[in-house]
Amino acid sequence: MEALMETLLTNVDWTEIGWASWDTLVMVGMSLLFSVLIGLPLGVMLFLFGKRQLLEQRAAYAVLSFVVNVLRSVPFIILLIVMIPFTVMLIGTSLGVAGAIPPLVAGGAPFFARLVETSLREVDRGIIEATQAMGATVKQIVFGALLPEALPGIIAGITVTAITLVSYAAMSGVVGGGGLGDLAIRFGYQRFQTDVMVITVALLVIFVQLLQMAGDRLVLYFSRK
Amino acid sequence: MIVFDQVQKSYQVGGRAIPALHPTSMTIDTGEVFGIVGHSGAGKSTLVRLINLLEPPTGGRILIDDENITDYTATELRAFRRKVGMIFQHFNLLSSKTVADNIAFPMKLAGIYSRTEIRDRVDELLKRVGLADQANKYPTQLSGGQKQRVGIARALACRPTILLCDEATSALDPQTTQSVLKLLADINRELGLTIVLITHEMDVVRRVCDRVAVMDAGEVVEMGPVSDVFLHPKHPTTRDFVFESENIDREEMQQDLQHAQGRILRLTFRGESTYTPLLGSVARESGVDFSILSGRIDHIKDTPYGQLTLSLVGGDLDVAMQALEAADVHVEVVR
Secondary structure, X not given: OHHHHHHHOOOOOHHHHHHHHHHHHHHHHHHHHHHHHHHHHHHHHHHHHOOOOOOOOHXXXXXXXXXXXXHHHOOXXXXXXXXXXXXXXXXXXXXXXXXXXXXXXXXXXHHHHHHHHHHHHOOOHHHHHHHHHOOOOHHHHHHHXXXXXXXXXXXXXXXXXXXXXXXXXXXXXXXXXXXXHHHHHHHHHOOOOHHHHXXXXXXXXXXXXXXXXXXXXXXXXXXOO | OEEEEEEEEEEEEOOEEEEEEEEEEEEEOOOOEEEEEEOOOOOHHXXXXXXXXXXXXXXXXXXXXXXXXXXXXXXXXXXXXXXEEEEEOOOXXXXXXXXXXXXXXXXXXXXXXXXXXXXXXXXXXXXXXXXXXXXXXXXXXXOHHHHHHHHHHHHHXXXXXXXXXXXXXXXXXXXXXHHHHHHHHHHHHHXXXXXXXXXXXXXXXXXXXXXXXXXXXXXXXXXXXXHHHHHOOXXXXXXXXXXXXXXXXXXXXXXXHHHOOOEEEEEEEEHHHHXXXXXXXXXXXXXXXXXXXXXXXXXXOXXXXXXXXXXXXXXXXXXXXXXXXXXXXXXXXXX
16 A cells, blocks of 8 residues: 555655645635735625615725725736735735735735625614614624624635635745645646645645535534524 | 604605605604504604604604704714614514523613623513523524514613504514514503504504504504594595404495495494493384494403494484484494
């Protein structure tokens, strides 16, 4: 068995794979964290400024919505390249794990913001009305009613965003990011080491499956409907 | 006391103002159960939402206990809303909170109650609405009637002086409707709370309301004590509602009347006269023969009433009518 593995996976350096997996984890984890930190308030604002919502602000909504749409419509591979000067300015380098995080956040945060907006819109208007009738402030409505009611949807949104970030993170290998994608491109693609390609892809698949399972469980746990 | 002074509301739709409520003036007394009945789109939802300014009026003044609430600042308005409870057709409970947390929610929002105060009040309210053993359940685990009880408990949490009911029983089955209405009546009696109730069912009005306003196309077309409006409806819309609630088919009734002979009278008994043995003696004294075409004996809130449509043949009709009127029976000549 071991011999078979050796012959089939001649090019696979498991230490390298280990580090690359760790790098992917860090990239996804950090960019997810910042995407949620930026995307959640952005999504709440999009919701509140929207038509016939609590703080209807047509101009503000139009601007926010435009920025989000622009960031979402630029293909991520282009965003990676366009972001390079900004990334260098922000953290000093556009390479490696750290260099990949700003473009990942730029791609992930607006994506997540839209998902948050959608799940907030799905909260029954009657609940907002009832909370208003109790004399709640907008802040109390958001934190006391809207976010708790939309929590399962928001968690599902985090899962989808995390999975999107896994695929974005793999893409960042093209411009010198790190992680499994980088490994797949440098060894699997450029050096024709198919075994490395297969292993990295398999690891990515497993990673995505685990994320989805964990997300689904959490959604179920927080759903009271 | 809730006073509407030429209050109106219109919505801007595509640059045009669509009226939802034409200028309306009325007074709702402290401690009464005031019903607003109307078809959907008649403006009753708008009317009830004007009372806690969920819908701000586009004209007129709303005075509550002599304060003009339309002048309130945002902070004053929030404080005022805590004194006005509201329950809804679809309950609008937070699915993410337990029954106890739903009831505690308005108190927590108010930010002026201590933890023990909140806990004691929630326990008290749970007992009041008969859900003491359901405190830790989530709304989805409850039946419709139980959910509305939670809604009522939540609305009462901050000890309001006014309770607004927006089609509170429309999503419930008849039996559950009964028990929820009874709960509302008890609350009104025990707490002296003013209840404003909107509904499209005249039956709900008949059971719990003291006075009623009938709405049609954004206007109050008839208003008065329930027994007057219910037993002697004047406006066509009101008549429709009353017939509907009594399951009377108008065409069928017209046919029945055509077949009947002689004069047709509609007699209305109210209160004690409902139980007086009267028809037989009147028939004997006046020599009039009668047959009952339709009739109903029921209660308006706590007052019994009876309404009979009779056809009368022969004898002395004037004597009969005088005898009936002398016995405090309202007589209406139909034909």
